[in-house]
Amino acid sequence: MFKNFLENVWEISKIIIISLLIIVPIRYFIIQPFFVAGASMEPNFDDGEYVIIDEISYNFKKPIRGEVVVFKYPNDPSQYYIKRIIGLPGENIKINNKKVFLVKDGKETEIMEDYLGDIITAADTNVQLGFDEYFVMGDNRTKSFDSRQWGPLSEKYIIGKVWIRIFPFNRFAIFDF
16 A cells, blocks of 8 residues: 555656656746736737747847837846837837837838827937847837837847737737737
8 A cells, every 4th residue: 555655656756747847948948928017018918918928939030120029127127028129239210200210321211010000109219229229119109118218128138029918818819920
């Protein structure tokens, strides 16, 4: 009887160890859950939504304009933010008359942001990004604390891109930007 008990404990222990060896690396190096907090990404991501972040893609390719990313806030890396990439490394981003422009060779080209609907941008800004810097903004421009206030985001702070919205179930979505 005691031998059966030990065999059962050993079998359960093996299952737990194997599960941890599979789940822990996936959770910490490949995908990560994240709760959206606040109104800065409305109406595309609401407060309390549960999303899964793809942490591995940026090891093989750089973030692109329009992707929604989760990152550590540069002024307090213990805080995580969710924003949309607007400007890429080396670009000059200008916000003028509530529109966002890419400035290249002195010419301004408006960045089309179909995901915003009727949402307006905000105060005028002009920033030249460094070789590893991104300009990020929330979709709800009037309620977002983003690169317009605290400056460009260094690539080293980016955790990953939003991949799946899990909850609420009626807004389930897979994002392929």
